[in-house]
Amino acid sequence: MRETKGKSVRESSIFVAHLMEPQDANIAGNVHGGVIMKYIDTTAAMVAFRHARTNVVTASIERLDFFNPVFIGNLVKFSSSINMVRRTSMEVGVRVESEDLYTGEVRHTASAYLTYVALDEHHKPTGVPPLILKTDEEKRRNREAQVRRRRCMEEDSLRKI
Numbered sequence: 001m002r003e004t005k006g007k008s009v010r011e012s013s014i015f016v017a018h019l020m021e022p023q024d025a026n027i028a029g030n031v032h033g034g035v036i037m038k039y040i041d042t043t044a045a046m047v048a049f050r051h052a053r054t055n056v057v058t059a060s061i062e063r064l065d066f067f068n069p070v071f072i073g074n075l076v077k078f079s080s081s082i083n084m085v086r087r088t089s090m091e092v093g094v095r096v097e098s099e100d101l102y103t104g105e106v107r108h109t110a111s112a113y114l115t116y117v118a119l120d121e122h123h124k125p126t127g128v129p130p131l132i133l134k135t136d137e138e139k140r141r142n143r144e145a146q147v148r149r150r151r152c153m154e155e156d157s158l159r160k161i
Contacts, residue, residue: 005129006129006130006131006132007051007129007130007131007132008131008132008134009081009082009131009132009133009134009135009138010081010134011050011051012047012048012050012051012081012082013047013079013080013081013082014043014046014047014050014078014079014080014081015077015078015079015080016039016043016046016077016078016080017075017076017077017078018039018075018076018078019073019074019075019076020035020070020071020072020073020074020075020076020098021072022072024072025071025072029071029072030069030070030071031069031070031071031072031074031076033066036066036070036076036096036109036110037064037112039076039078039096040064040078040094040096040110040112040114041058041061041114043078043080043094044058044080044092044093044094044112044114044116045058045092045116046080047080047081047082047092048082048090048092048116048118051082051085051090051128051129051131052090052116052118052126052128052129054118054119054120054126055118055119055123056090056116056117056118056119057116057117057119058114058115058116059089059115059116059117060114060115060152061112061113061114061115062091062113062114062115062148062152063111063112063113063148064110064111064112064113065110065111065112066109066110067107067108067109067110067111068098068107068108068109069109070098070109071098071100073100073101073102074098074099074100074101075098075099075101076096076097076098076099076109077096077097077098077099078094078095078096079094079095079096079097080092080093080094080095081093081141082131083113083141083142083144083145084131084141084142084145084146084149085128085129085130085131086149087127087128088117088118088125088126088127088128089115089116089117089118089125089128090115090116090118090128090131091113091114091115091145091148091149092113092114092115092116093111093112093113093141093145094110094111094112094113094114095108095110095111096108096109096110096111096112097109113145113148
């Protein structure tokens, strides 16, 4: 039987940092967007796994916006936490910042929203614990996730016409 006790956002949130190296970039020294995307997916999956305490798979990337470039030698920081939980799925938000280690300048690099589905030992969707929202910020992010979910459902229904 899956755990039904709720979990707070803080219980599964994580912070990960990676130093960008030459193999992460093109010849101009710009880090490939795909490298950042991989770290976003990996970081968000860790959060979803920690919340569900079972295997999870990426169901969708609702949104991924890049705001500033990342360069070789930058420290890239990924802050990730659960925004919303449904019966078997979870929306995870990731904020990416890059830090120039020479100057200390920190720039908002990207933001993303990903949905994961929890799987049981037979690789079938399984229930996840409810989300306990404690802070005003968590409640706001949950409301925004619900709006994104409704918009996504509306777009899906239009595609079926």
